[in-house]
Amino acid sequence: MGFKYIDTNRVLGGNTVIGASHVSLQKPNQDSLHFGSYTSGFCFVAVADGVGSCCYSQVGSRCAVRVIGQLCRRGPQWLNDESQGVRLRNYIISHWQRGIGTQADLYATTLNFVILGKNCMWVGQIGDGLVLVKTRRKFVVLEETTVQPPYTFALGGVGVAENFRLCVLKPCKQMSVFLCSDGIGRVLNPALFQKFLAYIRKLLFRNRSKGQKELKEWLFSLGKYSQDDKTFGVLLCR
Amino acid sequence: MSLGDFTLVQERSLPIFLMVDTSKSMTINNRMGRVNAAIQTMLDELRNDMSNVQENLVTYQMGIIAFGGGKATLQPLQDVRTIEFAPLHAAGDTPLGDALELLLDQVKKLDKRAYAPCIVLLSDGNPWIQGDPNYFEKVCSKLKEVQKEKRIARSQLFSVKVGPVSPKQDCFLLDFVQKNTHHFIDAAEVSKIKEAFELITLSVTQQAATIAFPSPKEEDADEESIRIR
Numbered sequence: 161m162g163f164k165y166i167d168t169n170r171v172l173g174g175n176t177v178i179g180a181s182h183v184s185l186q187k188p189n190q191d192s193l194h195f196g197s198y199t200s201g202f203c204f205v206a207v208a209d210g211v212g213s214c215c216y217s218q219v220g221s222r223c224a225v226r227v228i229g230q231l232c233r234r235g236p237q238w239l240n241d242e243s244q245g246v247r248l249r250n251y252i253i254s255h256w257q258r259g260i261g262t263q264a265d266l267y268a269t270t271l272n273f274v275i276l277g278k279n280c281m282w283v284g285q286i287g288d289g290l291v292l293v294k295t296r297r298k299f300v301v302l303e304e305t306t307v308q309p310p311y312t313f314a315l316g317g318v319g320v321a322e323n324f325r326l327c328v329l330k331p332c333k334q335m336s337v338f339l340c341s342d343g344i345g346r347v348l349n350p351a352l353f354q355k356f357l358a359y360i361r362k363l364l365f366r367n368r369s370k371g372q373k374e375l376k377e378w379l380f381s382l383g384k385y386s387q388d389d390k391t392f393g394v395l396l397c398r
Numbered sequence: 399m400s401l402g403d404f405t406l407v408q409e410r411s412l413p414i415f416l417m418v419d420t421s422k423s424m425t426i427n428n429r430m431g432r433v434n435a436a437i438q439t440m441l442d443e444l445r446n447d448m449s450n451v452q453e454n455l456v457t458y459q460m461g462i463i464a465f466g467g468g469k470a471t472l473q474p475l476q477d478v479r480t481i482e483f484a485p486l487h488a489a490g491d492t493p494l495g496d497a498l499e500l501l502l503d504q505v506k507k508l509d510k511r512a513y514a515p516c517i518v519l520l521s522d523g524n525p526w527i528q529g530d531p532n533y534f535e536k537v538c539s540k541l542k543e544v545q546k547e548k549r550i551a552r553s554q555l556f557s558v559k560v561g562p563v564s565p566k567q568d569c570f571l572l573d574f575v576q577k578n579t580h581h582f583i584d585a586a587e588v589s590k591i592k593e594a595f596e597l598i599t600l601s602v603t604q605q606a607a608t609i610a611f612p613s614p615k616e617e618d619a620d621e622e623s624i625r626i627r
Contacts, residue, residue, distance in 0.1 A: 347405045350511075352404050352406075355404070359399065374401060378400075378401035382405070
């Protein structure tokens with residue numbers, strides 16, 4: 161994992177760390193992170209958190225982030241049309257299910273993503289996690305507040321339709337997006353979300369190597385709050 | 399400043415609302431006494447569930463809405479660790495409409511950081527008030543109004559049937575849980591009241607084990623802020 165500077169004004173990337181509980185149980189990191197920028201004109205960051213109780217959730221989470229990656233690589237025209245929300249939802253769910261097969265519940269995972277195109281920026285969340293988006297005029301928070309398993313089950317056999325939050329924004333020159341699994345989201349101070357985004361911008365644009373190191377150390381330090389796997393992704397433009 | 403300054407570890411409440419029928423019929427077979435004992439046990443179990451408090455930062459809050467006699471009464475939402483449960487007494491009519499009104503009011507007042515609540519309706523008969531033959535229909539329409547509330551729509555709902563109720567009331571209790579038969583608990587025999595509460599307690603503690611995170615505060619007023627749940 162790491163960060164990719166597309167040019168001096170755009171950076172995307174992130175990091176992931178396995179939780180202590182999974183280390184002690186000899187389980188793999190069930191979170192997945194994927195990011196990229198393609199010649200199709202789309203770039204994306206996706207974070208997925210496999211549902212702990214499902215035996216193949218790490219496969220499900222990997223498949224979920226790859227669905228976003230493959231879509232951006234293909235870069236269909238409709239993805240630049242802000243009226244195509246339903247199509248995007250259907251694409252993600254059907255392609256994930258196609259990759260997984262019939263026993264979807266064994267692979268259940270959440271998915272948080274951002275897709276940036278020429279005309280629109282799609283921000284989506286299935287299941288829990290946290291997504292913060294700051295543009296010049298808007299500040300968007302995507303979050304899940306229920307504690308009901310049928311709802312926090314994201315991409316799985318149940319609860320997809322009820323729990324797929326999707327919004328579309330106009331891209332602008334100055335934007336910050338932060339996505340993370342709930343292992344991080346629940347320990348972030350909600351009163352400081354905007355300042356947190358501003359601080360991450362400062363870290364990754366002003367002093368790249370020092371900033372990346374600080375982010376990595378911070379991610380490891382969160383282990384004292386939560387034993388869950390922790391993953392975050394960022395997409396910053398200036 | 400460092401990234402560590404943006405972390406905040408604080409507990410978040412999981413509200414539980416118990417709507418308990420305290421009409422006169424609850425005195426039959428000591429139903430009221432058994433319900434009181436079951437509530438007390440539930441409180442004790444929740445107090446002892448420290449793993450969720452420590453690991454998942456969840457605190458349980460309980461509010462009790464008793465409907466019996468002339469109107470519904472509320473024991474406000476309180477942390478289960480500090481709550482002192484006063485046993486309920488049965489008398490009079492079944493003003494369930496009042497209770498639904500109180501519930502709606504309480505859910506609207508919930509802290510923004512609270513989880514979606516768990517709501518339990520326990521009843522042993524049709525809602526009725528002396529001198530109002532259309533009361534049941536009024537309560538049914540009130541229920542539809544209550545279920546439209548966003549937070550209630552995402553809540554975990556349980557209904558407990560106590561005693562042999564009429565088919566009409568059976569239907570009402572099923573409507574309350576939106577036809578989810580797994581959350582409709584039949585405790586027609588009084589001995590099953592305790593089991594019903596045990597099941598609800600287990601369900602609540604299991605849910606608290608699925609962790610979430612704090613929701614944000616209102617953002618600055620000079621920019622458009624969107625929060626999607």
